[in-house]
Amino acid sequence: xxxxxxxxxxxxxxxxxxxxxxxxxxxxxxxxxxxxxxxxxxxxxxxxxxxxxxxxxxxxxxxxxxxxxxxxxxxxxxxxxxxxxxxxxxxxxxxxxxxxxxxxxxxxxxxxxxxxxxxxxxxxxxxxxxxxxxxxxxxxxxxxxxxxxxxxxxxxxxxxxxxxxxxxxxxxxxxxxxxxxxxxxxxxxxxx
Ligand SMILES: Cc1cc2nc3c(=O)[nH]c(=O)nc-3n(C[C@H](O)[C@H](O)[C@H](O)COP(=O)(O)O)c2cc1C
Numbered sequence: 294x295x296x297x298x299x300x301x302x303x304x305x306x307x308x309x310x311x312x313x314x315x316x317x318x319x320x321x322x323x324x325x326x327x328x329x330x331x332x333x334x335x336x337x338x339x340x341x342x343x344x345x346x347x348x349x350x351x352x353x354x355x356x357x358x359x360x361x362x363x364x365x366x367x368x369x370x371x372x373x374x375x376x377x378x379x380x381x382x383x384x385x386x387x388x389x390x391x392x393x394x395x396x397x398x399x400x401x402x403x404x405x406x407x408x409x410x411x412x413x414x415x416x417x418x419x420x421x422x423x424x425x426x427x428x429x430x431x432x433x434x435x436x437x438x439x440x441x442x443x444x445x446x447x448x449x450x451x452x453x454x455x456x457x458x459x460x461x462x463x464x465x466x467x468x469x470x471x472x473x474x475x476x477x478x479x480x481x482x483x484x485x
Contacts, residue, residue: 296320296484297368298328299361301375301386305330308421308462309374312476315468316372316419316457319480327364331385334360339388346395350409358392362410365393370415370483371451373442377422377429380437390445397449412450417483418442418457425461435460454483 298317302309317326331337334357345353352358365371375386382390390397399407422434429435435458446453457479459472 294321294324294484295367295369296324296326296372297364297370298326298372298374299386299389300328300330300332301373301383301389303332303383303385304376305332307376308459308465308468309376309419311468312419312421312457312459312472313372313374315473315476316480316484319477320484324484327368329361329364331389337388338392340391340394344395347400349395350399351396352392352394354392358389361389361393362396365396365411365414368414370417370454371411372417372419374419375438375442377420377424377434377438380434381441382420382438387441397445406448408448408450414451415454415483416446416451417454417479420457421459421462423461423463425463429458429460455479 298313300309300313320326336356338354338356343353351362375382378384396410399409401407418439420435420438422429424432424434439456443453457475459468
């Protein structure tokens, strides 16, 4: 299985990165894993809103987005990992999806969109947030972050397999054993 991990955390040693390490440590040894750290893409521009991608099927700016497009095409399963920022995905993750607009979605004449390039691939969401359980859910933090990702995946034809949330990260020195075990299970159950 070709697994693509897209890490949208601005931190290399944050909670998302730690959770991902735990998940990936339990993937099948035969799987091929490619990780894209969005924060490390040094030639990456914002979407300019030109909408040319609707006609060409990809962004007109051929910077590091090419690496992301190629990796998505090759993948069977994509792990979208992002900290919850303002009850949403991180700016890094949203910036990537804006650049993938026409690559993932074809808007047809009567405005009915059609998925392209990623339809049918599997996806897993991973997030972390400082709000503790159950308020991360009740106050629409992790829920809203996943909601936005879910909309993108719905229109892009990506199939959500499962989700992982690490809540209550404020002042958290080590990830509690319970969540490490959940991360291990995720790896065992979905990456094998
Ligand atoms: C700009 C910014 C916005 C944030 N917004 C939220 C939020 O809306 N809700 C929340 O619970 N935590 C929020 N947080 C806290 C992060 O989600 C939390 O620190 C998370 O563990 C970061 O993961 P990382 O260390 O892997 O980047 C925010 C943090 C930052 C830097």
